[in-house]
Every structure is written in C-alpha cells, then in structure tokens.
Amino acid sequence: ADITISTTAELETSEPGLVAWYRFENNANDATPYNNHGAIGGNPTFAAGPGNAPAGSTGLAIVFDGDQDSVLAANAVQLISDYTTVSFWIRVDGQNLQDAEAYILDFGHWSGRWKISLPQHLKIVWTTNSENAQFPNAIHDMDSGDGNELVIGFWWYVTMVHDGERDIIYLDGQEVNNLPAPGTLNSTARPFGMGSNPIEGRQYFHGALDEVKIYNKALTSEEVMRLYASGTTGTEDLSAALDAVLEVIYPNPGTQQVQIAHKLSAGQSLLIRVMDAAGRQIDAVQFDKNELAGGQLIT
Structure with a gap:
C-alpha cells in the first residue's frame, strides 16, 4: 500500500x-x-x-x-x-x-x-x-x-x-x-x-x-x-482512494507529528510519503510486510 x-x-x-x-x-x-x-x-x-x-x-x-x-x-x-x-x-x-x-x-x-x-x-x-x-x-x-x-x-x-x-x-x-x-x-x-x-x-x-x-x-x-x-504542476488527486484505507489523519496539515489510523489488513507492506503544501515529497516512511498490524495507529 x-x-x-x-x-x-x-x-x-x-x-x-x-x-x-x-x-x-x-x-x-x-x-x-x-x-x-x-x-x-x-x-x-x-x-x-x-x-x-x-x-x-x-x-x-x-x-x-x-x-x-x-x-x-x-x-x-x-x-x-x-x-x-x-x-x-x-x-x-x-x-x-x-x-x-x-x-x-x-x-x-x-x-x-x-x-x-x-x-x-x-x-x-x-x-x-x-x-x-x-x-x-x-x-x-x-x-x-x-x-x-x-x-x-x-x-x-x-x-x-x-x-x-x-x-x-x-x-x-x-x-x-x-x-x-x-x-x-x-x-x-x-x-x-x-x-x-x-x-x-x-x-x-x-x-x-x-x-x-x-x-x-x-x-x-x-x-x-x-x-x-x-505555481506547481501538482499531484494527482487520490482522495477517494485514500478514504478507502485511512481512518484518521490528525493533525492534517501538521508540522511535527501526524497520527494515522489505517484500514489495511495485517501482512501488507506500507510506504507513507509525506508531501508539502505544494505537492512535493519531503519525506517517506517504509513498513515491510508483517511489520504493521491491521488497523494500527502510526505516529
């Protein structure tokens, strides 16, 4: 995911x-x-x-x-x-x-x-x-x-x-x-x-x-x-797809820490890309398979 x-x-x-x-x-x-x-x-x-x-x-x-x-x-x-x-x-x-x-x-x-x-x-x-x-x-x-x-x-x-x-x-x-x-x-x-x-x-x-x-x-x-x-070429709007796998993103936008409650089942790999307000990637967090429990809260 x-x-x-x-x-x-x-x-x-x-x-x-x-x-x-x-x-x-x-x-x-x-x-x-x-x-x-x-x-x-x-x-x-x-x-x-x-x-x-x-x-x-x-x-x-x-x-x-x-x-x-x-x-x-x-x-x-x-x-x-x-x-x-x-x-x-x-x-x-x-x-x-x-x-x-x-x-x-x-x-x-x-x-x-x-x-x-x-x-x-x-x-x-x-x-x-x-x-x-x-x-x-x-x-x-x-x-x-x-x-x-x-x-x-x-x-x-x-x-x-x-x-x-x-x-x-x-x-x-x-x-x-x-x-x-x-x-x-x-x-x-x-x-x-x-x-x-x-x-x-x-x-x-x-x-x-x-x-x-x-x-x-x-x-x-x-x-x-x-x-x-x-002022930017922007990124594709994936709001609908995100709603299918996300329960909570708080706060959003955020500056220091963001909490994510997801709807993914256990055993899936996960890549979280952090974007700035202009749609450009500034960070990424990778979770390998079986590293993340289903519905786990990520901070």
Missing part, C-alpha cells in the same frame, strides 16, 4: 522533472537541489514580481534594463533531455531597436538546442533544434501568433514545450500556437543564458523575468494550467 499525506513542512525537494528553478529573490540562484546558480552580468535590479502570480511566487523579480544586463548559468547534464518544458513570468518594458530581436532565454542557441526570443513585433518566439529520422539538425521556429503580442508593461506567464512531436507555446496557461517538430532535442555544450544572447553577445532584453523553470520532460496541457494557476 502507498499512503500520501500533506504537511506544511519547509520545501526540501523539487517537482518531478524540475531541473532548474530561478526565483530571482535578490540573486540568480537555482532553487533545485542541483544548485546550478547563475552569474549576474551588468547591473540588473530586483523589484516586485507579478502581482497576479500564485501564492509562493510573488516575491521579487529580476529587471534587465536592456543595456549589457544578463544572467549566465553553466551547462549541466541535468538540463540535457530529449524533451523539455520551459516556463517563466515575463514583463516587457521596452524594445532594443538596435537589434531585430531580444534574447530572453537561450540554451544552445537556435543552431544547437533551443532559444526563446522577442522580435520587434512582440510575439514571443520558440525555436528548437532536434534530431529525427530525416534530419540531424531540424530547426523549428514559431511565434505566439497574431493577437498574442506581449503588450509592454504587463506580466505574462509563458510556457514552451517540446514533446517529440510538436513545439507548443502557452500564454497564461492557454495554448496559443503549435508547430509539428518531430524528433528529440539535440544536446549542447553551451551555457544557459538569460536576458541576452550568450553566444554572440548583445541582443539584450529590456524587461523583467521571474520564476524561470526548466523541466526534463514535456508537461501536459493540464499540468501547464496547474503551473500557471498554482
């Missing part, structure tokens, strides 16, 4: 598949256990993040002035995967008229893996480089489409997905464009850049970013909507 309960304990681990998370709380640190922290270039500032972001995502954001500001994180093996999801809050504050487009995020460039950029028309662009049966470097490039411009001065939640069949762009949890893009993403030895073109330089972004997340998998549309609405 497998029982999952929730507590308000401090977050210790990450969402499944989450390999980078830049919260920009006065720094460019990676909030995942990988600790792939970014180095800040230029003089970006930190200011209040999106006021409409879900609870837990409403701290500070990094603000680039469009003039030599950037963040650069080292290449890391956990960032290399066949499929990916990239999500972030963004506010456009202006345009760099010296360049055709500003680079928002770049990992391996259009010629190596993927990039996210903003041309003068303000329709955000998702570019991927993948390998398939026909081409070793299949480049796919699309923007968010007419009517989906990132209007200056407003916060938007952007999610980019490559699932091996399509590239998909979501704005505020809703799909706005997709493009056939068969294949697995190519690997890269380049660093991960934010706010500028990390390969050739320049093409600086003028605006703010917050809660940049990279996953090593393609999120579903349901997960993307949960991510926009709650």
Whole structure:
C-alpha cells in the first residue's frame, strides 16, 4: 500500500522533472537541489514580481534594463533531455531597436538546442533544434501568433514545450500556437543564458523575468494550467482512494507529528510519503510486510 499525506513542512525537494528553478529573490540562484546558480552580468535590479502570480511566487523579480544586463548559468547534464518544458513570468518594458530581436532565454542557441526570443513585433518566439529520422539538425521556429503580442508593461506567464512531436507555446496557461517538430532535442555544450544572447553577445532584453523553470520532460496541457494557476504542476488527486484505507489523519496539515489510523489488513507492506503544501515529497516512511498490524495507529 502507498499512503500520501500533506504537511506544511519547509520545501526540501523539487517537482518531478524540475531541473532548474530561478526565483530571482535578490540573486540568480537555482532553487533545485542541483544548485546550478547563475552569474549576474551588468547591473540588473530586483523589484516586485507579478502581482497576479500564485501564492509562493510573488516575491521579487529580476529587471534587465536592456543595456549589457544578463544572467549566465553553466551547462549541466541535468538540463540535457530529449524533451523539455520551459516556463517563466515575463514583463516587457521596452524594445532594443538596435537589434531585430531580444534574447530572453537561450540554451544552445537556435543552431544547437533551443532559444526563446522577442522580435520587434512582440510575439514571443520558440525555436528548437532536434534530431529525427530525416534530419540531424531540424530547426523549428514559431511565434505566439497574431493577437498574442506581449503588450509592454504587463506580466505574462509563458510556457514552451517540446514533446517529440510538436513545439507548443502557452500564454497564461492557454495554448496559443503549435508547430509539428518531430524528433528529440539535440544536446549542447553551451551555457544557459538569460536576458541576452550568450553566444554572440548583445541582443539584450529590456524587461523583467521571474520564476524561470526548466523541466526534463514535456508537461501536459493540464499540468501547464496547474503551473500557471498554482505555481506547481501538482499531484494527482487520490482522495477517494485514500478514504478507502485511512481512518484518521490528525493533525492534517501538521508540522511535527501526524497520527494515522489505517484500514489495511495485517501482512501488507506500507510506504507513507509525506508531501508539502505544494505537492512535493519531503519525506517517506517504509513498513515491510508483517511489520504493521491491521488497523494500527502510526505516529
């Protein structure tokens, strides 16, 4: 049997598949256990993040002035995967008229893996480089489409997905464009850049970013909507199944000790996973067969 309960304990681990998370709380640190922290270039500032972001995502954001500001994180093996999801809050504050487009995020460039950029028309662009049966470097490039411009001065939640069949762009949890893009993403030895073109330089972004997340998998549309609405991809609701095996969980949520009275018969193994309020595992307790009596109270 497998029982999952929730507590308000401090977050210790990450969402499944989450390999980078830049919260920009006065720094460019990676909030995942990988600790792939970014180095800040230029003089970006930190200011209040999106006021409409879900609870837990409403701290500070990094603000680039469009003039030599950037963040650069080292290449890391956990960032290399066949499929990916990239999500972030963004506010456009202006345009760099010296360049055709500003680079928002770049990992391996259009010629190596993927990039996210903003041309003068303000329709955000998702570019991927993948390998398939026909081409070793299949480049796919699309923007968010007419009517989906990132209007200056407003916060938007952007999610980019490559699932091996399509590239998909979501704005505020809703799909706005997709493009056939068969294949697995190519690997890269380049660093991960934010706010500028990390390969050739320049093409600086003028605006703010917050809660940049990279996953090593393609999120579903349901997960993307949960991510926009709650700040996490969440976990499956197993309330009905839990009611069939649980008599009491008290207190729930809890911070130090939780009591569980179960309805399981003797001779069953049991794994209890302890989750935080965001649905992420922070602990686990394993009971082997015959170690737990039927209906026993666990504390």
